[in-house]
Amino acid sequence: MPWRKKWLDPAEHEGAEPEFGKVLEKRAYEVWVSEVMLQQTRVSTVIPYFNTWISKWPTVEALAEASHDDVLAVWKGLGYYSRATRLHDGAKAVLATTDDVPCKIPSAVDALQKIPGIGRYTAGAVSSIAFGEAEPVLDGNVARVLSRQLGLYVDAKDKKSTDVLWDVAGSLVKSVAGYPEQGRSPVPGQWNQALMELGSTICTPRPKCEECPIQRTCRVYAEGQILSTKKAAVTTDVPDIEDACTLCLQLDTEDLATAPEDAGDDDENDAAPKPAKKRKTEQKPPANTISNYFTSRTAPNPKPKPDPATPTLSTEAAPPATESSNKRKTPPATPAQAKAIATYCSLFPKKMPKKAVPEEDAFPQQTLLPADQLTTEVRKATACAHVESLGLGSLDVGEVRELGSLVHVFTHLKLTMHVVHVGLEGAAEGGIGEGKTARKWVEEGDMGGATLSTGMRRCWELVAGT
Ligand code: SF4
Known part of the structure; x- marks a missing residue:
């Protein structure tokens, strides 16, 4: 991955300011770009885009001075164009800072989060990876690891759970980095990336x-x-996290034993459970909780269970797979046991049913009436009104034809787009409007190279195919 680089240690560059500050700024900028590109996009897809981006705009200053059209053109094909716009806006905000420092990208997460488009996760990544600060990151992958390590049967997207997981991630990274005694180091970035x-x-x-x-x-x-070896005892004197925890939902172990083996095969962390799954989650009397399967002798970890309010997950680094470390591992599971254990683990964190997404009917940038009130005449009249609102001067509306409808599904919305061809009579000249809402005329043959969202490109293909 081209954004993975050796950590820049300030101690090795003492007296080299302001040159080192500029190098550090470039490093922070690269981490920032990579993290934004990686949101909802695979690593293999991002690599060529990252290389093109950095060769075109190697510094945050270069990006801030780029035109918005150029930024969108380079982003073309990566999807979710608002990320490119936010990155561009963020670069302009960094350049506008009046701080007289060589590295204009701040190292503190609070200051980073004041930059447009940088949230808590990206701030933690830039702060830890580029600057070596003991700051956590929490994305879906990290939340999954931590909820399993702690045995938290929770909706990892719920605010209460997220707060606990951020606290755990923060405690861990600070502990492994030796914070506050130790200063900046490569450890926080390595730890976060490893998780x-x-x-x-x-x-x-x-x-x-x-x-x-x-x-x-x-x-x-x-x-x-x-559970898989069925060495369970029916009584316990070891308090279980589910008995004391106000965060975890109850998970019935009788049903767990029969959970289908494809539980958790979904690619996405937030996939909804399949309807056939025999998993009960309603609040019930604690007749058959996991604690029933543990005794003092069988409990795998004799230490007190963590209190979710003050997470105490061990930060003891797992040793490399040497002969001595293998001795401390649990005996290898048989293939059948391993499958059963993986099935059990895949239930964590709790998968919540997906909410039904709202539906809308639309023309570009214009939501229409609900579908049951839309007729062909209404759609044509709305399209003409929209074209006239663009202020096309002397051009007159000619033939109007409805070409069809396309459904485009976003994560938050199911959009039905109606495509209407509006013929215009007269000579088209110049652009229309100014700034971010400006439009321009494009020759039909040049549309293949134009910057269009996936939805708009599908609409254009419908027009071009007629
Ligand atoms: S659930 Fe399995 S893979 Fe995940 S942290 Fe636990 S042992 Fe590791």
């Missing part, structure tokens, strides 16, 4: 627990192991 990578390669929705380097500290793995 993210573990979640994307091993602790996936359907985890590969037998390859996991932190299996030994994993609460859910230990629970799954006991």
